[in-house]
Amino acid sequence: MKKITTLFLTILFIATVSGSSVYAQAQKNEVLIRNATILTASRGTLQNTDILIQNGKITKIGTNLKASANAIVFDGTGKFVTPGIIDAHSHTMLDAINEISSSVTSMTNVRDVLNPTDISIYRALAGGVTTANLLHGSANPIGGQNTVVRYKFGRPVEEFVFPGAPPGIKFALxxxxKRIGSNPQPGQTPRYPITRMGTMEVIRDAFIRARDYKQSWDDFRAKKTRVQPRRNLELEPLVEILEGKRLVHAHGYRSDEHLNLLLIADEFGFKIQTLQHALEAYKIAPEIAKRGTAASVFADSWSYKLEAYDSIPYNAAILWKNGVNVSINSDSDERARRLNLDAAKIMKYGGVPEEEALKMITLNPAKQLGIDKQTGSVDIGKDADLVIWTAHPFSVYSRPEITMIEGTVYFDRGRDVLQRAEIAKEREALEKLDVNKAPGSGATQPRVPSERRIEERDEADLVNGGNH
Amino acid sequence: MKITNYELRIAKSVSRIGAALLVCGLAFLNVWAQNDGSQQNQTGKAGTFAITNARIVTVSGATIENGTVVIQNGKIAAVGASVTIPANAERIDGKGLSVFPGMIDASTNLGLAEISGGVPASVDVAETGSMNANAKAYTAVNPHSSHVNVTRVNGITTVLSMPVGGLISGQATVINLNGSTQSEMGVVPNFGLVINFPRISTFGGFGGGFGAPPVEFGEAVKRRDTQIEELKKIFKDTENYARAKEAYAKDKTLPYPATNLRLEAMIPYIRGERPILFTAERERDIRGVVKFVEETRVKGVIVGGQEAWKVADGLKKNNIPVIYTNIYNLPVRDDDAYDFLFEAPSKLQQAGVRFAISTGNDGAEVRDLPYHAGLAGAYGLSKEEALKSVTLYPAQILGIANQFGSIETGKTANIVVADGDILEPRTNIKYLFINGRMLPLTSRHTELYESFKDRK
Amino acid sequence: MKIRFILPALLAVGSLFSLSASAQSYSITNARIVTVSGATIENGTVVVRDGLIESVGANLKPPADAQVFNGSGLTVYPGFFDTLTSLGMQAQAAATGRGQGGGPAAQAQTPQNVSNSNYAGGLRPEESAIDELKAGEAQFETNRNAGFTTVVTVGRSGIFNGQSAVINLAGDSVSSMVVKTPFAEHVSFTTIRGTYPSSLLGTFSALRQMLLDAQRHQELQKLYAANPVGMKRPEDDKSLETLISVLNGQMPIVFNANREIEIIRALDLAKEFNLKAIIAGGQESWKVTERLKTQKVPVLLSLNFPKRTAAASAEADPESIDVLRLRAETPKTAAKLAQAGVKFAFQSGGLTTLNDFYANAGKSVENGLSKDAAVRAMTLSAAEILGVENRLGSIEKGKIANLTVVRGDILGKDKTVTHVFVDGKLFEQKEKPATPAGGRGAAGRGTTPDAATAVSAIAAVGGNYSVTIDIPGQPLSGTFAFTQQGAILSGTIQTQLGTSPIKDGKVTAEGFTFSSSVEFGGSTIEIIVKGTVSGNQISGTIDSPQGAIPFSGTKNP
Structure with a gap:
C-alpha cells in the first residue's frame, strides 16, 4: 500500500477542512462549496458564489445555496475555485512508455500498463491536475494507443479510465x-526511418495497408469473400482513424513536418485531432486552423533540442488568435504540478485574456480529448472535478488546498500535513518488525541516495527517459 | 554523418534567424541607434533617466509607494519620494508601475550551452578530465547567445554561469546580461571555483546500449572516500606549490618551480580569498562539505542544497550560504512529502541560513527565476523573503551587494520596471536597465513573434 | 542446510531403511495419519501396495506380506506438492537464444534450440516441459528428502514459458514420472530483447494478437473441414494449436504475477478472452481477493517471502515504506486468501532452502491461517488446482501412494522428514547426497585419500571471471570470484544487484554448480547457477524464477 492510500481512506472517513464534517464515501453525499470566487472557464468569473455537488455532479451554482444536513461544506471565502486541470500530454503512471522495436506500434495500448500507485499521480493532484491524457512515447512515427484517465489515486485502476473518452493514438515526427532508428543496438541494423523523409513514408505506407485491410473486411461483409480476414491489431486502430473514430495526437516540432502530416491526413481523408508540442505551430497557424486541428503545446520551453530552437512563448497566443484550440501540457511529472503558472504565462506572452488562458489547461484540453461534456469547466451538469486554491491560480503564491474528482476529495493539503506524523509513526513501527530488521550482514545493495528524479520533457517521450 | 546532418540543420536554422532579423530590423529601425551589429543587435542607450511616480521596491529598505529613481552614469544617482531630477534626464512616467532591482540567478550555465540536447557543437559546459581548476566560464560564455536577451527581458539582469563536470569543474563567472564582449558583461570574471563534492554514486560509466552496470554500493562509498582524499591532496599540492613559488620569488637562488596552470588557479581558493562553490544535495554530502570547509578553512558556498536545512547549524557556524536550485525538481523519494522541495527555502530561512534561490538551469529557462522564488513563497517563505532570495541575497552571496541586489543610491543601475509584482507570471516588464543603459525588450522570441504573428 | 535437515532422519530411522526396499507392500502402523480429505486418525495404519494406497484406518491389520514400520511418534501426510518449479528441466538457454530475437551471445548458445515456429523465441506456447524434462529420479533427491513428492515443472524463460507438467519425483523415465501433461500454459509478463515485443506494452498486444490468431485458426480449420472450396488450406501452426486449448478452457493459463497491478492485468486479459486463469506468485493477491473469487481464479502462492538481507548502512537511504509494508504484509496473504474463499496452494517461488518452505508456511499459520488450511495448501488444494485430486492430495484408498512421514509437526520448528513414498516407492536416504554440498558431511569427507583422488578428476574453476549475464533487454555485467577447495566451491558473485555469497557450491568433472540469492524489488530471488570453464572461458546458465538466463565471460588474468 502506498502511503497515500492510507491517507486517502482516512480522508474518506474522518477528514475535513472545517474540522466537523465528514467526507463523502465516493459520491453519495452532497458537497457544498460556499462563497468562493469561481473561475468557470466557460462563463467568466463569479464572485461570492456557491457550488452544490450531488452524486458527483455540479447541480447548482449560485448564492445562498442550501444543502442537506450531512453535506460536506467547504468555506470558500477568500478562495478560488477552478475546474480540475487537464494535462493533455502525460506519461505519468505508465510502466512502459515506448515499444521501440517497430516504426508502427499501433497495436499497443497504454491501458495495459497503467500503474495506479505511481506517487507522481498524487503530486499532480497536489498541483490541481485531475485528468490526464496518457500517451505512448515518441519513438515511432505511429505509436501506441492512449488512455485518458482521472487521477483517482487510491482507487482501483479501472476507475481511473475516463468513461466515454474517445480512443486516440500517438504519432511522432x-x-x-528518427533518432531511435539511428541508434541501433549492437548487432542490429538501423530501424527505418532515420530521416524525416522516411518518417512520412512510414505513415503513408501504414495507411495504405490500413485501407487495404478495411477493403478486405468490406469485401467479406459484402460476401465477396468467404473467409473472414485475420483481425490485425496493428491496422484496426488505423482503420478507426480513417473512419474518424480514433483521435490522432501527433508529436512534432518543425512546422513543415506537422504541415506534411496534415497533408497526408487530407490525402487519406481524416483529421489530426491535436498537434503535440507543436512549438513551431505559430508558423502555420492558418493551415492548422483551417483543418480544425488543435494544438497542445508547452508554455515556453525551448532550445533543449535543435527542433525546439524556434519555439517561442507567443506560440499559444498566435494559435489562439487564429482560432486554434490550444492546450498547455506538461509531458512531465514535475511540470504537471505547476500548469496553472504555465497558463498564466500565456497571458503575458501575446495578451491572451485570463479566461482564454485558463481554458488552455481546462476546457480546451477537454475538447481536444472529447470529454468536454463531462469536465473542463464549472457548469451545471458537469462532473465536479474541481480545485480550491488559496489565491488566484495564476498567482505564483497560490496553491491547491483541495482537489476533487466527481465530488470526492483526492487531495487535501490540511490532511496531508496532518498525516505526516502518522506516517512517521507507522514507519517506526514497521522498522521494528523482524522482517524489516537487517541481519547485520548481507549481500545486497542498500538504496543509493539519489539526487534527481527523472524529469521528462519530450525527452522522456523517448525510451531512455527513465521509467516513464 | 550525423554531425554533418546537424551542421546542415544549424546552417538552415541560422539562415532562418537571418530572415527573422531582416524582418525585425525593419520593425525596430526606430529603436535606438546604438546597435553593435551582434545577434543581440542592441546594447541599449546610455543616458540620464528618471523614473517618476512609481512604486519603488528597494528591497534593502522600505518600499516607496510613490517615488523617483534617477539613473545617471550607469549608477543609481538618487532614489526617494522627492528627489531632484536632473534637467537632462529622460523622464519615464512610472504611474502604476513598480521598480525593482534586477534579479540575479546565482547558478546557471547561461551562455555555455545554446542547444543542450543533440547539438554538442553548441555546448561548452564541461571540460574533459576531473581537475579543471583553470577552466574559466568567463572565457566561454557567449555574449551573443540568444539566451541572454530572452532571460533579461524577464527581469533577470545578472547571472552566475558555471562549468560542470568532473571533480573540480572550473571557475564560475558573474556577468551582467548585456554586452558585446565578455569584458563588457563581466561583473566578477572569475568568481568562484566549482567543486562537485564527492558523493556516493553507483554510476558505472557509459558504454553498451544501456550504459555500464552500476558499481556495488560499498564500492561506491569507497570511491567517494577516495575522491575526498584526492581533493584534499590537490589542496595539499597547491599549498606546496604556492609555497615554493613564493619562496622563489623572494629568493631567486632557489630552484625555479615550474608553473602548473591548474594548481596556480587553485591558489586563491585554497587560501579563502575567493569562494568555492560546492555542489551538494543530500544531508550527508552537505555535512561532508561542512567538515571539509572546517578543515581547510576555505570560503564555501553550497549549490543545490535539497536537504541543506538539515545541516543548518554547521552551515551557520562556518558561514556557508546555500544557493538553492531545487524548486523545479521532484522530491527524490516516494516517501518525501509532495512539497518537500518547495518548502526547503523557508526552512533555510527559519533556521537562519543565508540562502538564495536559483534556477540551476543551463540557460533557456533561467528566465523562470522569479517563479522559482514565488513558488517558495507559496510554501512558507514570505513574499519579501522570496523577492530577496533572487535579488539582495544572491548579491550578498556573490559578494556584489555593494553594487547590486537593491535600489540604493550609488549602486549599479540594474533596474527593472514592471506593471506588478515581479515574481508573478502575469506581470509584464516595461523597462529594463543594465549598467544604466536602457535596453529594448526584444529577444529572439519577440523577433520570431513579430515575423509570424500576422501571417495569414 | 538441507543436509542438516535430513541427517537426524538417518539416525532415527536408519534401521528401518536398512530393510529391503524391494518389498511391494508397506504398512505404517501406530502413526498419526493426516488424511486431509477426512478426519485425522490419531493412531492408525496406512497400507501401500503396487504404488497405491490399499487401505487406511484406525484399526487395520497390516497384510501378512507387508513390510511393517512402526510409526509411533510419526505423522503421515499426503506427499507434499510444490506447485511451481523448474525441476528436471534441462538448463535452458533463455528464450532469446532460440529466435531471431537473441543478441549474438544468445544465438551462439545451442543448436538444439532451433525451432520451426512462426514466432520469435519467447512467444512459443507449444514448448512443453516434458520435451525438456530430464528423466531419472536421482536429480530430485534434495526435494524429495525434504518431503516433496509432486511438483509442477516448467521452464521459466520467455513470455510463454510453455506447457507445464505435473510430475512425481520418482521414476526412471519421463513417462513414469509424469502425472499429468500438459497441466497449463505459463506466462510471464516479460519482454524479448531486440525484437517485438521489447516492452510491456508490446507484450500485451503480442499476447492479444496471438490469442486472436488462435481463435481464427480454429475457425479456419472448421471451415476448411466443412468445405475447402474458396479458401486457402489453413497453415499448420503448433503455437496457435496450443493456444486453442487455452482459449477453449481445456488448459488453464498460469500468469506469473506478484504485484497487485500485475495480477489485475492478468485477470483483465483472462476476462477479455474468457481464459481459465491461475495466478502464480501472488504476493499481493490479498489485495485482489474479490476479483479472484469472482473470476474463480486460484493462486499458486509463493512462500518465498521478501526479507531484508542488506546490512544497514549509515550511508544509504532508508528503505521506502512500501518495501517495509510489503515484508510485513506478505506472511498474512495466505490467511487473507483463505478468509476470502480464494483457492490457493503453496509453491516454493524459487527458494533454494526448502526448509524455508515449511518455515514460511508456519509463518502463514502464525499470521492467521489455520494449520489444516496450511497443510491442505501443500496437498489436496494443490491437487485440486492441478486437476489431479482424484489421484493425489489426500490419504485415501485407491489414491497414488505419495506419502510424507514426519517426526514432529511439519509446520513447527522441530521436525524431521523420516520417510518419503512416491508412487508407492520408499526412498532410502542415501548416505551421500549428490547435489547439495557444503554441509557438514561433505566437508568431513574432503580430507580422506579417496576424496583427494576424486578431486583430481574434477574441473579446476578457481579464479575471478568477468561475465555478462544476458538478461533480455538489460544485459548485466558482473564478476564471479571462485575459490575452489577440492569439490567445494565458495566465493561471491557480484553484479549491480549486489554481491552475494556462493551457497552449496560444487565442482564436478563437467563443471560447477552453486546457488545464491539476490535481492530485487524488495524480495529475495534464489538462483541456481550451472556452468563450465574451458580455458579462460566461462559459460553457463542462471536459473531464476524469472527464467533461465545464459551467461558467459572470461577469466581475469
Missing amino acids: GENP
Whole structure:
C-alpha cells in the first residue's frame, strides 16, 4: 500500500477542512462549496458564489445555496475555485512508455500498463491536475494507443479510465523517431526511418495497408469473400482513424513536418485531432486552423533540442488568435504540478485574456480529448472535478488546498500535513518488525541516495527517459 | 554523418534567424541607434533617466509607494519620494508601475550551452578530465547567445554561469546580461571555483546500449572516500606549490618551480580569498562539505542544497550560504512529502541560513527565476523573503551587494520596471536597465513573434 | 542446510531403511495419519501396495506380506506438492537464444534450440516441459528428502514459458514420472530483447494478437473441414494449436504475477478472452481477493517471502515504506486468501532452502491461517488446482501412494522428514547426497585419500571471471570470484544487484554448480547457477524464477 492510500481512506472517513464534517464515501453525499470566487472557464468569473455537488455532479451554482444536513461544506471565502486541470500530454503512471522495436506500434495500448500507485499521480493532484491524457512515447512515427484517465489515486485502476473518452493514438515526427532508428543496438541494423523523409513514408505506407485491410473486411461483409480476414491489431486502430473514430495526437516540432502530416491526413481523408508540442505551430497557424486541428503545446520551453530552437512563448497566443484550440501540457511529472503558472504565462506572452488562458489547461484540453461534456469547466451538469486554491491560480503564491474528482476529495493539503506524523509513526513501527530488521550482514545493495528524479520533457517521450 | 546532418540543420536554422532579423530590423529601425551589429543587435542607450511616480521596491529598505529613481552614469544617482531630477534626464512616467532591482540567478550555465540536447557543437559546459581548476566560464560564455536577451527581458539582469563536470569543474563567472564582449558583461570574471563534492554514486560509466552496470554500493562509498582524499591532496599540492613559488620569488637562488596552470588557479581558493562553490544535495554530502570547509578553512558556498536545512547549524557556524536550485525538481523519494522541495527555502530561512534561490538551469529557462522564488513563497517563505532570495541575497552571496541586489543610491543601475509584482507570471516588464543603459525588450522570441504573428 | 535437515532422519530411522526396499507392500502402523480429505486418525495404519494406497484406518491389520514400520511418534501426510518449479528441466538457454530475437551471445548458445515456429523465441506456447524434462529420479533427491513428492515443472524463460507438467519425483523415465501433461500454459509478463515485443506494452498486444490468431485458426480449420472450396488450406501452426486449448478452457493459463497491478492485468486479459486463469506468485493477491473469487481464479502462492538481507548502512537511504509494508504484509496473504474463499496452494517461488518452505508456511499459520488450511495448501488444494485430486492430495484408498512421514509437526520448528513414498516407492536416504554440498558431511569427507583422488578428476574453476549475464533487454555485467577447495566451491558473485555469497557450491568433472540469492524489488530471488570453464572461458546458465538466463565471460588474468 502506498502511503497515500492510507491517507486517502482516512480522508474518506474522518477528514475535513472545517474540522466537523465528514467526507463523502465516493459520491453519495452532497458537497457544498460556499462563497468562493469561481473561475468557470466557460462563463467568466463569479464572485461570492456557491457550488452544490450531488452524486458527483455540479447541480447548482449560485448564492445562498442550501444543502442537506450531512453535506460536506467547504468555506470558500477568500478562495478560488477552478475546474480540475487537464494535462493533455502525460506519461505519468505508465510502466512502459515506448515499444521501440517497430516504426508502427499501433497495436499497443497504454491501458495495459497503467500503474495506479505511481506517487507522481498524487503530486499532480497536489498541483490541481485531475485528468490526464496518457500517451505512448515518441519513438515511432505511429505509436501506441492512449488512455485518458482521472487521477483517482487510491482507487482501483479501472476507475481511473475516463468513461466515454474517445480512443486516440500517438504519432511522432522529427528527431525522436528518427533518432531511435539511428541508434541501433549492437548487432542490429538501423530501424527505418532515420530521416524525416522516411518518417512520412512510414505513415503513408501504414495507411495504405490500413485501407487495404478495411477493403478486405468490406469485401467479406459484402460476401465477396468467404473467409473472414485475420483481425490485425496493428491496422484496426488505423482503420478507426480513417473512419474518424480514433483521435490522432501527433508529436512534432518543425512546422513543415506537422504541415506534411496534415497533408497526408487530407490525402487519406481524416483529421489530426491535436498537434503535440507543436512549438513551431505559430508558423502555420492558418493551415492548422483551417483543418480544425488543435494544438497542445508547452508554455515556453525551448532550445533543449535543435527542433525546439524556434519555439517561442507567443506560440499559444498566435494559435489562439487564429482560432486554434490550444492546450498547455506538461509531458512531465514535475511540470504537471505547476500548469496553472504555465497558463498564466500565456497571458503575458501575446495578451491572451485570463479566461482564454485558463481554458488552455481546462476546457480546451477537454475538447481536444472529447470529454468536454463531462469536465473542463464549472457548469451545471458537469462532473465536479474541481480545485480550491488559496489565491488566484495564476498567482505564483497560490496553491491547491483541495482537489476533487466527481465530488470526492483526492487531495487535501490540511490532511496531508496532518498525516505526516502518522506516517512517521507507522514507519517506526514497521522498522521494528523482524522482517524489516537487517541481519547485520548481507549481500545486497542498500538504496543509493539519489539526487534527481527523472524529469521528462519530450525527452522522456523517448525510451531512455527513465521509467516513464 | 550525423554531425554533418546537424551542421546542415544549424546552417538552415541560422539562415532562418537571418530572415527573422531582416524582418525585425525593419520593425525596430526606430529603436535606438546604438546597435553593435551582434545577434543581440542592441546594447541599449546610455543616458540620464528618471523614473517618476512609481512604486519603488528597494528591497534593502522600505518600499516607496510613490517615488523617483534617477539613473545617471550607469549608477543609481538618487532614489526617494522627492528627489531632484536632473534637467537632462529622460523622464519615464512610472504611474502604476513598480521598480525593482534586477534579479540575479546565482547558478546557471547561461551562455555555455545554446542547444543542450543533440547539438554538442553548441555546448561548452564541461571540460574533459576531473581537475579543471583553470577552466574559466568567463572565457566561454557567449555574449551573443540568444539566451541572454530572452532571460533579461524577464527581469533577470545578472547571472552566475558555471562549468560542470568532473571533480573540480572550473571557475564560475558573474556577468551582467548585456554586452558585446565578455569584458563588457563581466561583473566578477572569475568568481568562484566549482567543486562537485564527492558523493556516493553507483554510476558505472557509459558504454553498451544501456550504459555500464552500476558499481556495488560499498564500492561506491569507497570511491567517494577516495575522491575526498584526492581533493584534499590537490589542496595539499597547491599549498606546496604556492609555497615554493613564493619562496622563489623572494629568493631567486632557489630552484625555479615550474608553473602548473591548474594548481596556480587553485591558489586563491585554497587560501579563502575567493569562494568555492560546492555542489551538494543530500544531508550527508552537505555535512561532508561542512567538515571539509572546517578543515581547510576555505570560503564555501553550497549549490543545490535539497536537504541543506538539515545541516543548518554547521552551515551557520562556518558561514556557508546555500544557493538553492531545487524548486523545479521532484522530491527524490516516494516517501518525501509532495512539497518537500518547495518548502526547503523557508526552512533555510527559519533556521537562519543565508540562502538564495536559483534556477540551476543551463540557460533557456533561467528566465523562470522569479517563479522559482514565488513558488517558495507559496510554501512558507514570505513574499519579501522570496523577492530577496533572487535579488539582495544572491548579491550578498556573490559578494556584489555593494553594487547590486537593491535600489540604493550609488549602486549599479540594474533596474527593472514592471506593471506588478515581479515574481508573478502575469506581470509584464516595461523597462529594463543594465549598467544604466536602457535596453529594448526584444529577444529572439519577440523577433520570431513579430515575423509570424500576422501571417495569414 | 538441507543436509542438516535430513541427517537426524538417518539416525532415527536408519534401521528401518536398512530393510529391503524391494518389498511391494508397506504398512505404517501406530502413526498419526493426516488424511486431509477426512478426519485425522490419531493412531492408525496406512497400507501401500503396487504404488497405491490399499487401505487406511484406525484399526487395520497390516497384510501378512507387508513390510511393517512402526510409526509411533510419526505423522503421515499426503506427499507434499510444490506447485511451481523448474525441476528436471534441462538448463535452458533463455528464450532469446532460440529466435531471431537473441543478441549474438544468445544465438551462439545451442543448436538444439532451433525451432520451426512462426514466432520469435519467447512467444512459443507449444514448448512443453516434458520435451525438456530430464528423466531419472536421482536429480530430485534434495526435494524429495525434504518431503516433496509432486511438483509442477516448467521452464521459466520467455513470455510463454510453455506447457507445464505435473510430475512425481520418482521414476526412471519421463513417462513414469509424469502425472499429468500438459497441466497449463505459463506466462510471464516479460519482454524479448531486440525484437517485438521489447516492452510491456508490446507484450500485451503480442499476447492479444496471438490469442486472436488462435481463435481464427480454429475457425479456419472448421471451415476448411466443412468445405475447402474458396479458401486457402489453413497453415499448420503448433503455437496457435496450443493456444486453442487455452482459449477453449481445456488448459488453464498460469500468469506469473506478484504485484497487485500485475495480477489485475492478468485477470483483465483472462476476462477479455474468457481464459481459465491461475495466478502464480501472488504476493499481493490479498489485495485482489474479490476479483479472484469472482473470476474463480486460484493462486499458486509463493512462500518465498521478501526479507531484508542488506546490512544497514549509515550511508544509504532508508528503505521506502512500501518495501517495509510489503515484508510485513506478505506472511498474512495466505490467511487473507483463505478468509476470502480464494483457492490457493503453496509453491516454493524459487527458494533454494526448502526448509524455508515449511518455515514460511508456519509463518502463514502464525499470521492467521489455520494449520489444516496450511497443510491442505501443500496437498489436496494443490491437487485440486492441478486437476489431479482424484489421484493425489489426500490419504485415501485407491489414491497414488505419495506419502510424507514426519517426526514432529511439519509446520513447527522441530521436525524431521523420516520417510518419503512416491508412487508407492520408499526412498532410502542415501548416505551421500549428490547435489547439495557444503554441509557438514561433505566437508568431513574432503580430507580422506579417496576424496583427494576424486578431486583430481574434477574441473579446476578457481579464479575471478568477468561475465555478462544476458538478461533480455538489460544485459548485466558482473564478476564471479571462485575459490575452489577440492569439490567445494565458495566465493561471491557480484553484479549491480549486489554481491552475494556462493551457497552449496560444487565442482564436478563437467563443471560447477552453486546457488545464491539476490535481492530485487524488495524480495529475495534464489538462483541456481550451472556452468563450465574451458580455458579462460566461462559459460553457463542462471536459473531464476524469472527464467533461465545464459551467461558467459572470461577469466581475469
